[in-house]
Amino acid sequence: MRSSPTGRQLRLGLELRKLREHAGLTAAEAGQLLGVKPNQISNMEAGRAGVSAERVRTMASTYDCSDTALIKALVGMTGDRRRGWWEEYREILPAPLLDLAELEHHAQALRDSTTARIPGLLQTREYALEIFRQAVTELSPPDIEHRLSFRIKRQAVLYRAEPTPYKAVVHEAALRMKVGGPTIARQQLQHLLDMSDQDHITLHAITFDVGAYPGSGQSIAYAHGAVPQLDTVQLDQSHGAAFLDAEAQLHKYRALFERVAAVALSPEKTRVLIHAVMRDL
Incomplete structure (x- = not known):
């Protein structure tokens, strides 16, 4: 668990929350569909927990997001794990x-x-x-x-x-x-x-x-x-x-x-x- 997420990590979490809310789902409902606990959804959206590329794709699919360019960009935000x-x-x-x-x-x-x-x-x-x-x-x-x-x-x-x-x-x-x-x-x-x-x-x-x-x-x-x-x-x-x-x-x-x-x-x-x-x- 991250104690101080970076701006980029926070932004990825924010965009995932926007996708969920656009789909009309609560964190509890999203967690049930994704097979995770609601607090895990909250931690990912707050940038406190890491999110893999595959997880982003799964969440986008679950949230019925059809914007392939946005999904690709969000996946790209998960890939660089090196310390700047x-x-x-x-x-x-x-x-x-x-x-x-x-x-x-x-x-x-x-x-x-x-x-x-x-x-x-x-x-x-x-x-x-x-x-x-x-x-x-x-x-x-x-x-x-x-x-x-x-x-x-x-x-x-x-x-x-x-x-x-x-x-x-x-x-x-x-x-x-x-x-x-x-x-x-x-x-x-x-x-x-x-x-x-x-x-x-x-x-x-x-x-x-x-x-x-x-x-x-x-x-x-x-x-x-x-x-x-x-x-x-x-x-x-x-x-x-x-x-x-x-x-x-x-x-x-x-x-x-x-x-x-x-x-x-x-x-x-x-x-x-x-x-x-x-x-x-």
Whole structure:
């Protein structure tokens, strides 16, 4: 029995519960049909108990689920039993950070929209270090080093043999923020230019001229799952990261990203803007 299931394990359990409820079955009724005790159903749905691929297929059949793409995606969530690199930080960093790294590792594609900072996946080491030094709750040198190494390791999804497609929308305010001073800011902007040269990375900017736009007050990350039902939104909030996966929430943030894209500069014009900002430093 797991004492602290990961975000991915919790999501698998949640999706199994959705299938059961869509079938109109209670945990007791599902247990009777599957030949297990009701508390076993509850433990699987809470991510506390492991679920095999065969068990997922059996549950989907019992619940009359005919969505083969979803079933295949859920089966895929049972297959990787290896400990991810983020588990090294389990007793060191908050659990939501580990869940974010796990989410990014398994995502089919990633999107970010930020206003005041460069997205974490595109930050240089020096830029990230300055961000952590300015944390509202002052971090100790060891804590800063742990968070810094964790952030840099998260970026591996953009460098692996089959990198994750990534699209970022960054406000001009973040581009002009002289985090760490002109030298570090210039290095960060050059890094953005270098990364935007990669085929799997698309960078857009939103200028001050646009004014207010949907989601302008939030840092929003969107992780695409194997099927749309398994997408996840991650929001940065004052009390920590929040993960959203309800159908209505996903629909809302898909629409939000479409509206953001409509007011953003093209990748080509974004590069022109970045060069102009660098000249102003």
